[in-house]
Amino acid sequence: SQQGEEDPQALSIQEGENATMNCSYKTSINNLQWYRQNSGRGLVHLILIRSNEREKHSGRLRVTLDTSKKSSSLLITASRAADTASYFCATEIARTYKYIFGTGTRLKVLA
Amino acid sequence: DAGITQSPRYKITETGRQVTLMCHQTWSHSYMFWYRQDLGHGLRLIYYSAAADITDKGEVPDGYVVSRSKTENFPLTLESATRSQTSVYFCASSDRGRAGETQYFGPGTRLLVL
Numbered sequence: 355s356q357q358g359e360e361d362p363q364a365l366s367i368q369e370g371e372n373a374t375m376n377c378s379y380k381t382s383i384n385n386l387q388w389y390r391q392n393s394g395r396g397l398v399h400l401i402l403i404r405s406n407e408r409e410k411h412s413g414r415l416r417v418t419l420d421t422s423k424k425s426s427s428l429l430i431t432a433s434r435a436a437d438t439a440s441y442f443c444a445t446e447i448a449r450t451y452k453y454i455f456g457t458g459t460r461l462k463v464l465a
Numbered sequence: 466d467a468g469i470t471q472s473p474r475y476k477i478t479e480t481g482r483q484v485t486l487m488c489h490q491t492w493s494h495s496y497m498f499w500y501r502q503d504l505g506h507g508l509r510l511i512y513y514s515a516a517a518d519i520t521d522k523g524e525v526p527d528g529y530v531v532s533r534s535k536t537e538n539f540p541l542t543l544e545s546a547t548r549s550q551t552s553v554y555f556c557a558s559s560d561r562g563r564a565g566e567t568q569y570f571g572p573g574t575r576l577l578v579l
Contacts, residue, residue: 358507385566396555396570397508442507446566451496451515452523453568455508 358443358456366462373430375459377443378423384446386419388428391440391458400428400441405448435465468492471556471571479579484543486574488556496559497539498568499523499531501552508555514539546578 361376377386385404389397403410403419403426410417416429430437440458447454469490478484488497495516500508500523510523512531520531528550530542539558543550553575557568 387566387568389568389570394573396572397557397568399567399569402566444508444568451513451561452510452521453498454510454524455500457505457507 358445358454360441360443360456360459362459363457364460364462366464367433369433369435369463369465371433373433373437373461373463375428375441375443375461377426377428377456379426379443379445379454379456380424382448383421384448384450386417386426387444387446387453388415388417388426389442389444389455391442393439397442430461433461433463435463437461438463469556469558469569469571471554471574473574474572475575477577477579478546480547481545484546484576486541486543486554486556486576488539488541488571490537490539490556490558490569492558492560492569493536494558494560494569495536496561497533498557498559499529499539499541500555500557501525501550502555502573503552511541511554543576546576548578550576551578552576 387402388400391397414431419426442458443456472487498513499511514520514533556571559568
């Protein structure tokens with residue numbers, strides 16, 4: 355079964371607004387990563403947070419990780435039309451090199 | 466400066482035929498991965514490899530075979546294609562030493578099994 359589940363499945367916001375996506379997982383992890391996929395293309399890495407970290411920032415991205423709740427959130431601030439894409443969380447299962455991806459959140463930013 | 470490439474980009478085949486999808490990376494990354502992406506399932510790991518001649522099963526390995534005789538290549542073979550293997554296949558590579566755990570993805574191969 356899928357390790358990561360994203361919520362919401364789809365999100366539509368106005369340009370300039372913030373977008374928040376959530377990811378839940380089931381087992382212990384080494385790290386959690388967020389990727390973006392533009393329609394029909396390969397995935398692009400956005401940010402990585404390790405299991406012993408609680409928050410990370412990268413430009414307009416803010417990621418939090420709560421290992422007690424087995425959940426993470428990705429916040430995109432001041433969204434732009436170019437942020438329109440699908441966003442996936444990926445968890446590296448503890449003590450393995452296996453990654454499990456969630457089903458993704460489709461974000462649409464309206465100009 | 467090619468990075469990671471996949472070939473073919475599009476493939477149509479018939480049920481029962483053998484199909485090989487190619488993946489090549491120019492970074493000498495140790496780790497390579499094969500995923501399939503289907504609507505409603507996100508990406509699912511088929512096989513991965515930690516180094517040349519070291520491979521392991523992922524989430525959905527049945528019906529697939531991999532090999533890795535050279536670090537830069539990681540071909541995926543569908544021994545006898547089935548309609549349920551119609552999907553988009555992505556290859557990825559990672560170098561845990563220098564670049565951390567970031568995976569770099571190829572552009573994907575769209576496979577249609579008739």
